[in-house]
Amino acid sequence: MPSGESDAQSQSGASSVRYEETTKLYPGASEPAVDHLSLEVPAGEICVLVGPSGCGKTTAMRMVNRTVEITSGDVLVGERSVREREPAQLRREIGYVIQQIGLFPHRTISENIGAVPQLLGWKKERIRQRSSELLALIGLDPELGDRYPAQLSGGQQQRVGVARALAADPLVMLMDEPFGAIDPINRERLQNEFLRLQAEIQKTVLFVTHDIDEAIKMGDRIAVMREGGRVEQYATPAELLMAPANEFVEDFVGSDRALKRLALMRVSDINLWEAPLAHVGQATAEVRTKLAAPNVEIPYPLLVDSERRPLGWLSERDLDGETVPSRADSPLGPVLDRDDVMRDALADLLQGESQYAPVVDHQGRIDGVLSVEIISEFLASPDAKSDEHPAVERPHG
Amino acid sequence: MASPFLIAAGEVGGDFFHERSSGTLPCQAKETQLFCWDWARENIDRYGTPTVQHLEIVVLSIVIGFTIAFALALLAHRRHRLQSPMLVATGVLYTVPSIAFFFLLLPVTGFGRDTAIIVLSAYTLQIIYRNTILGLANVPESTKDAARGLGFTDRQILWKVELPLAIPEIIAGLRVATASTIAIATLVVLISAGGLGTEMYGSNFNFPTAILIAVAIIGLMVLAFDLLLLTVQRLTTPWRKVRPQ
Numbered sequence: 001m002p003s004g005e006s007d008a009q010s011q012s013g014a015s016s017v018r019y020e021e022t023t024k025l026y027p028g029a030s031e032p033a034v035d036h037l038s039l040e041v042p043a044g045e046i047c048v049l050v051g052p053s054g055c056g057k058t059t060a061m062r063m064v065n066r067t068v069e070i071t072s073g074d075v076l077v078g079e080r081s082v083r084e085r086e087p088a089q090l091r092r093e094i095g096y097v098i099q100q101i102g103l104f105p106h107r108t109i110s111e112n113i114g115a116v117p118q119l120l121g122w123k124k125e126r127i128r129q130r131s132s133e134l135l136a137l138i139g140l141d142p143e144l145g146d147r148y149p150a151q152l153s154g155g156q157q158q159r160v161g162v163a164r165a166l167a168a169d170p171l172v173m174l175m176d177e178p179f180g181a182i183d184p185i186n187r188e189r190l191q192n193e194f195l196r197l198q199a200e201i202q203k204t205v206l207f208v209t210h211d212i213d214e215a216i217k218m219g220d221r222i223a224v225m226r227e228g229g230r231v232e233q234y235a236t237p238a239e240l241l242m243a244p245a246n247e248f249v250e251d252f253v254g255s256d257r258a259l260k261r262l263a264l265m266r267v268s269d270i271n272l273w274e275a276p277l278a279h280v281g282q283a284t285a286e287v288r289t290k291l292a293a294p295n296v297e298i299p300y301p302l303l304v305d306s307e308r309r310p311l312g313w314l315s316e317r318d319l320d321g322e323t324v325p326s327r328a329d330s331p332l333g334p335v336l337d338r339d340d341v342m343r344d345a346l347a348d349l350l351q352g353e354s355q356y357a358p359v360v361d362h363q364g365r366i367d368g369v370l371s372v373e374i375i376s377e378f379l380a381s382p383d384a385k386s387d388e389h390p391a392v393e394r395p396h397g
Numbered sequence: 398m399a400s401p402f403l404i405a406a407g408e409v410g411g412d413f414f415h416e417r418s419s420g421t422l423p424c425q426a427k428e429t430q431l432f433c434w435d436w437a438r439e440n441i442d443r444y445g446t447p448t449v450q451h452l453e454i455v456v457l458s459i460v461i462g463f464t465i466a467f468a469l470a471l472l473a474h475r476r477h478r479l480q481s482p483m484l485v486a487t488g489v490l491y492t493v494p495s496i497a498f499f500f501l502l503l504p505v506t507g508f509g510r511d512t513a514i515i516v517l518s519a520y521t522l523q524i525i526y527r528n529t530i531l532g533l534a535n536v537p538e539s540t541k542d543a544a545r546g547l548g549f550t551d552r553q554i555l556w557k558v559e560l561p562l563a564i565p566e567i568i569a570g571l572r573v574a575t576a577s578t579i580a581i582a583t584l585v586v587l588i589s590a591g592g593l594g595t596e597m598y599g600s601n602f603n604f605p606t607a608i609l610i611a612v613a614i615i616g617l618m619v620l621a622f623d624l625l626l627l628t629v630q631r632l633t634t635p636w637r638k639v640r641p642q
Binding site: 065067088089090091092096098100101102103104105106107115116119147148150151161164165174 | 537538539540541542543544545546547548549550553558561562634635636639
C-alpha cells in the first residue's frame, strides 16, 4: 500500500465474519432460504460454502455485504453488526467477486481496478499507483491497464475482477463461484494463483462453490450446506475427507476420497526422483556415468542451462557426440511447480501424456522429477489412507 | 364558421403564397425543365433566413424533447410501474398527424414558433424515451450486481454505469428523432413559423427548382446532424470501437 492518508483502509488487515442465527426468508417463500445459520470464519482464512444448488450458500454469502437483506439474526464483520452499517459504505470495505465477473465495459482495466478507491475519494495519483500495483500482483502486463475488458480473455478478466475486489484492501472478500465460468485449464491456473496471492495477503474469504473438488482445494475450512442453509459439517478439508459427519456429507464428498486427498498435497510434499542433469558443453561420457548410477530411475538426462533451468530431455542420439549439444532432441513436455497441487500435477502429466516431468522452484530451477509411478505408489501406500498423514498440512497455514 | 383550419388557411394564404422573384428567366418559362441554374444562382440568398429559422426550430425542439423524454425515462427506470403508461402516452402523441396537431393547438398557442416547437418536441418524445429505456435495460445484470456489491449507490450506478453504457441507444434515438424533426419542420410554414417550408410550398408548385434547393439544404442538414451525433457517440463511447483480441 502506498502510504499517505491514514484511513483505516490502508491498514492491511482482515476481519472475522460471524453468522449469528442468521435467517433469510424471501418474500412469498414458505421456507427460509437460510434458516438460523451460525458460523464463524476466523480472520485470514478461506471458508468455502459448498452444497447443491438451492442450498442457500449464495444467499448466506450475500447477507455479509447486505446485497441480500437479513430477515432476522445478524452477521458480524470484525465484531460489528452489518445491520448497523450504511450498505454502500459497508460494501466498500468488502471485496466482491462474482461468476459473471461484471467488469465495467466502458472503463479501462485500470479504471475498473480503481473503482472502489475512486468511490472512497482517493487521490488520482494514489489510485493510479494502486492499479498498477494490483496489475503486477495478478500477473498482468501493465500495458493491459489501458485496454477495455472486451479486449481481455475470460481468465484475464476474472483476474481483473479479483484485483478490483482487492483494490481498497478490504477486510473480507466475498467470492461467488468466481472461477465457475472459466475453462478447466484456466480455472486451475486461477485457483493456484489465488491461493498464492492469499498466502501473501491473508484476507478473510467467503468462497461459494457447488464443486466439492474446488472446495477441498481452496478452503481452509469448508461448510457443507444443504437446503435451508443448514450446515451439515464445518471442518478442514482433511477432516471432511477423513471423517464425513453423516451420509449427506459422505455422498457429497464422493467415493474417490483417496484421490481427492491429492488435492490437499503439494508436489513439494512428496519425495521426488532425482533428475540426471546435463549441462551444455559437458562431456557426454560424464552424463552417461550419471545415467548408470543405481538411484537414477529415468533413462534420459535432462538438459539444463547454467541456472539449472530445464531446457529439454536429451535422447540417445544427443549423446552420440563428445559434448552435450545446446539443444535437446525431445521437447520438455509439462513442467511442474513445487507449489502445484498434486492432483493438478497428475492431471498435467496425464494431459501431456508423460510418465514424468521436471519439477522446478520459484526461480524455475530444477528440483527433481515427479512421475506417475511416484503418485500411484503414494496412493497405494497406507499413508494415503491413514488419518495422520503429514502431507495434509496446507502450505499457507 | 371560425374553425381553426379556415383561420389558418386565410393566414397561410397571406403569408406564403407570396410573389416569387418576378423576373422572367428563360428556363422559368419552360415547365419541363427540372432545374433552372440561372434562377438558382440569382435566388440562393433567399434561403438564408428560412434555413436559420429551420435550424433554430429543430435544435430547440430536440433539446426540449430530449430533456422531457430523458426525465421521463429516468423516472420510469426507477419506478417500473410507470414504464408502460408513459410508453403509451408518448406513443399516442406520436400518432397524431402533424398537420392536425398544428391546427389543434392553434386556438391555444396561436400561430408562430411556439406552437411549432411544442408539436415537434412532442414528436421526439416517443423515440427518445423508448431508446433511453431500452439502453438502460440492456445494461448487463452482472455489471449492475458488481457495481452494487462494490459499494456504488443507486445514483452512482445510474450515472456512472447505466447511463454511460446506454449512450449508444440514446444517441441512436436522437439521430432518428433529429432526422424526422428536420423533415416535419418543413410543415411549420402552415402556422407561419417560417423555416425552409416557405421556399418549398410556394405559389408555384410546378416550379421544381425552388423545391429542389430546399430539399438539398434539408438533406445536408440531416447529414450534418447525423455526423455530429455520430461523432459525439464515438467520443463518448471509446470502448465500443475496440475489437476483442
